[in-house]
Amino acid sequence: xxxxxxxxxxxxxxxxxxxxxxxxxxxxxxxxxxxxxxxxxxxxxxxxxxxxxxxxxxxxxxxxxxxxxxxxxxxxxxxxxxxxxxxxxxxxxxxxxxxxxxxxxxxxxxxxxxxxxxxxxxxxxxxxxxxxxxxxxxxxxxxxxxxxxxxx
Numbered sequence: 001x002x003x004x005x006x007x008x009x010x011x012x013x014x015x016x017x018x019x020x021x022x023x024x025x026x027x028x029x030x031x032x033x034x035x036x037x038x039x040x041x042x043x044x045x046x047x048x049x050x051x052x053x054x055x056x057x058x059x060x061x062x063x064x065x066x067x068x069x070x071x072x073x074x075x076x077x078x079x080x081x082x083x084x085x086x087x088x089x090x091x092x093x094x095x096x097x098x099x100x101x102x103x104x105x106x107x108x109x110x111x112x113x114x115x116x117x118x119x120x121x122x123x124x125x126x127x128x129x130x131x132x133x134x135x136x137x138x139x140x141x142x143x144x145x146x147x148x149x150x151x152x
Contacts, residue, residue, distance in 0.1 A: 031059070032058065032152050034149060034150055034151065035148065035151050036055070036112075040144065056132075058081070061082070062080060062081070063079045064078055065109040067111045077107060078106055079094075086124055087122065088121070088124055088134060089122075090108070090120045091119055092108050092120070102118065108120060113138070114144075115138055122135065122136050123135040125145075129150065131150070133147050133148070134146040
């Protein structure tokens with residue numbers, strides 16, 4: 001009986017180890033969580049409060065921006081995304097029963113100075129296993145750079 005229980009435990013452990021961590025397939029170097037290390041607007045670094053930080057997470061076709069203000073407060077911005085060799089396209093044209101299109105969590109992250117547009121195209125200047133650097137040219141002719149570092 002002990003042998004059967006050991007086999008069941010081993011099979012269960014193997015099944016859990018082989019489970020998928022990336023819904024709808026491998027999304028490559030984007031997968032995981034990224035923390036914003038620096039942001040510049042026309043070459044001038046934007047500073048945030050000491051306790052504030054921003055993360056960007058990718059899972060399947062969803063991108064989630066979070067601004068953590070303190071241990072109990074955060075802002076969330078959700079988009080779907082696609083990429084090509086040089087660009088990351090964020091789609092904020094979503095809604096739910098409580099929030100209209102581009103409202104609440106479906107609005108672009110204002111704290112990152114992103115324009116209030118349905119679609120935002122960012123140029124990928126660096127993407128490897130540890131770094132994600134993005135460039136945004138705004139309608140107001142500003143150049144914004146975002147430098148993210150992978151946390152997991």
